[in-house]
Amino acid sequence: MTFNKVVFSICGTLSWFSVVVPYENLAFGKATWQMHPFSSLWGADKAVDGQYTDLSAGGGQCVISRGQSTAKWGVDLRGVLSIHHIFIQYRTDNFFWNGSNPYTGRFLGYSIHISNTSYKEDGVLCFRDTNYTRATIPNPVNITCPYHGRYVIYYNNRTQNPYPDEYSHDAHNELCELEVHGCPTPGFYGENCSSPCPQNCQAGHCHITEGTCLGCHPGYIGTYCNEECTNNTYGQDCLHACGSCTQLEQCDVLNGSCSNGCDAGFMGDKCITVCSDSYYGPNCLESCSKNCVYSRRCDRTTGGCYGGCQAGWKTPKCLEQCDNGTFGQYCKQACGKCLRGEQCDHVNGTCLNGCDAGYQGLECAEACSDGHYGFNCLNECSKHCLSAGKCSSKTGECHGGCQTGWKKPTCEAKCEGGTFGQDCTEVCGNCLGGESCHHINGSCLNGCESGYERIYCTKECSNGKFGHDCKETCGKCLRGEQCHHINGTCMNGCDPGHYGTFCTKDCPRGLFGNNCLDSCSVHCKVPKECDKVTGHCFNGCQTGWGDLTCNTKVEFRYISDTNDKMSSAFYGILVPFILSILYILWCAIRLIRNTDWNRKRKQRKQDTTCFPEITHGDGEFCNKEKEIAEYQELGEVSKSTDYENLTLKKFEMF
The missing domain is CATH 2.60.120.260 (Galactose-binding domain-like)
Incomplete structure (x- = not known):
């Protein structure tokens, strides 16, 4: 109703x-x-x-x-x-x-x-x-x-x-x-009860006309219960104080629990319970150190040990051993020179793996005595130091350097790698088999490699010698040059009359000149018989051929004109006579210039030569090109000399 x-x-x-x-x-x-x-x-x-x-x-x-x-x-x-x-x-x-x-x-x-x-x-x-x-x-x-x-x-x-x-x-x-x-219906208010009450009203109850909450859920306050608890409060009407939540965070506004745990020194859901003995830190999860002076007694908030730490441990929590080269009570004592800079024993300072170079003793605080060096001073200075037994206590480097033939810095090793002498700065010669020379004087104890002279094996064979100990003699190299000091080859070829890699072979019959590449003329008195050096025919040439190598053909013709009444018989007698005179002159000149022959012989093509011909015109002689015989053997054309072309001057006939 x-x-x-x-x-x-x-x-x-x-x-x-x-x-x-x-x-x-x-x-x-x-x-x-x-x-x-x-x-x-x-x-x-x-x-x-x-x-x-x-x-x-x-x-x-x-x-x-x-x-x-x-x-x-x-x-x-x-x-x-x-x-x-x-x-x-x-x-x-x-x-x-x-x-x-x-x-x-x-x-x-x-x-x-x-x-x-x-x-x-x-x-x-x-x-x-x-x-x-x-x-x-x-x-x-x-x-x-x-x-x-x-x-x-x-x-x-x-x-x-x-x-x-x-x-x-x-x-x-x-x-x-x-x-x-x-x-x-619960949770509604206003005309026709159509408006829902604010969400956080207690039990959903609000004023039936105003909609204001008749009480709030725990964790909320305000007329409409729309304000959460703040300032570390929680619960009904925000009347309860939060515990010691981590970093003073706001606790859960409903039940007061600390969602991210407790601040140092407290534990429990609401972080209102202090840490028990021997525990500290956030949520009391950390144990006090057994290295405290009073074992496992520490501040519940910081973990700092009451009374400090036992020897070898770092304050305040006594959880870390002394480091950075310190040891002992409060880590105030400095370690010695432990191996490779290692940390010494955090309690008594001993070096567990020995001493660094230059030091000795349990704590590695004592320097090496004279004549010793290295880790734990176990090494002796070298007797090959310039000042025997005097060296760096750390590296063993000899004071003043090494004696001749020994390597820096410790002078324990002989010169090697092809060196010898003071500070191993000199280079060995070409010792047999690539052996190192004597570390002090550089001599090759077992001899030299082929091509080098004893005793240091630094000088190549010379004076026409080559090979092992320079005992072999070079061949006839071009212009008397030195052959290769190791294998004896003539690098620029052979002197005329010789051939082969080593120029030790004479030219065979019928050949002459450099490397025997020229052929003796077939027009020699005895065909193919000539000097192996010059190519001159022995006993002269066959009839009709001139010059010393018999490679020039000679022709004579009688020429007359209307004014010339001489007979061709005259020239048949005159020409051989002139040639004989020329040959005698040539032999004399050859004897004088024989030493220059080899330098002046060059390859030339046969020049055109004018021989005397008799004309029937004006009574004058004219030059006519004569054929030069060409022969090729061993792959090369015969060379002409300065005297192979003869030119006859004009004669006035009386």
Whole structure:
């Protein structure tokens, strides 16, 4: 049943005006109960049946209880619902309601409670009459009660005497109707209950008209519960303080847990429990060091050991050994010269793997004694030092360098790699088999490679010698040049009359000249018989051939003109005579210039030669080109000499 005419009462006072508000009667037909029922005819359910037209006992529409010191009636709404107001129609017996009505005294002093249990003490007081009189108490009445609850309880009593004179002697339940108006669905408010309550309202309950939360979920505050807890608070109304969350982070606004763990010195979900003995750090996960002076006793926040560290450990936590070349109490002592700069024992300073070069002793703090050097001073200075036994204690390098034939810096090794002498700066010669020479004087102990002279094997064979120990003799190389010092080959060829790689072979019969490439003339007196050097024919030439090599053909013809009456017989006698004279002259010149022959012989082509011919014109001789015989043997044309072409001057015939 919907009741639209409402009178609002705030904080126990009533204001009389009308407004239309469409809220539903939540109590209609719901379960009810009462104390001290008079009869089933007037049971507790009569107040929620929607009937109150007859307000007398005879109408059977009202609740009636026996008069007692207390009267109590209640209705179960079957859920915690949002209530707007409560309407009450009290019994009048159908008489006019005023100070004369006998039921006004029974109504005085009543109260209305809303609770989530059937005990009014567990709920809130919605209204209590303390001021009305018989003349002023309203009936019917609408009581504004913007709360949430499951049970609506009507209560009256006469237990606290004395009461005002107008109060009845006993308390009664005489309700003809009690309606609870509100929203039938939890979590909504406003007209038609169509607006949802803010998300974080406690249990989804908000003011039925304003929408303000009637309480917030834990972790939220504000009129609409839209503000999370801040400043390290949490819980209901943000009244609880967070624990020591890591980096002072805000804890969970609902339950106070620290999602990222605890700050140093605390543990537990809420980080409110301090670390137990021997533990420290965030969430108390770190163990105090056993290297503390007082083993495993340290500051729960920093882990710093109480009393400091045992020898060999670094403050404050005593978890790290001494390093960076230190050891001992508080790591204040410096290590010695340990091998390769290694860290010494963090407690006593001993060098576990020995000493670096130049030092000795357990702690490697003692320098090497004279004459010793190297790691742990185990090496002796070389006796080949220039100052014997004097060297660097670290590297073994000899002071002043090495004796002749020994290598720097330690002078322990002889010169090698083809070197010898002071500081191994001199280069060995060509020793036999590539052997190294003597490290001091550079001599080749087993002789030289072919082509070099003893004893240092640095000088190539000369003076016409070659080969092993320069004992072999060169052949007839061109112009007497030195042959190759190793294999004896003549690199620029052979002297005339010789051939072969080594120029040790004479030209065979019929050949002559450089490398025997020229052929003796077939026109020699004895064909193909000539000097192997010059190519001159032995015993002269055959008839009709001239020059020393018999390669020039000679022809004579008698020529006359109209003025010349001489006979050709004259020339037949004269020409041989002239040739004989020329040959004698030539032999004389050859003897003088024989030493220059080899340098002046060059390859030339046969020049054109004019021989005397007799003309029949003007009585003058003219030159006519004569044929030069050409012969080729061993792949090369014969060379002509300066005297192979003869030219006869003009003669005036008498």
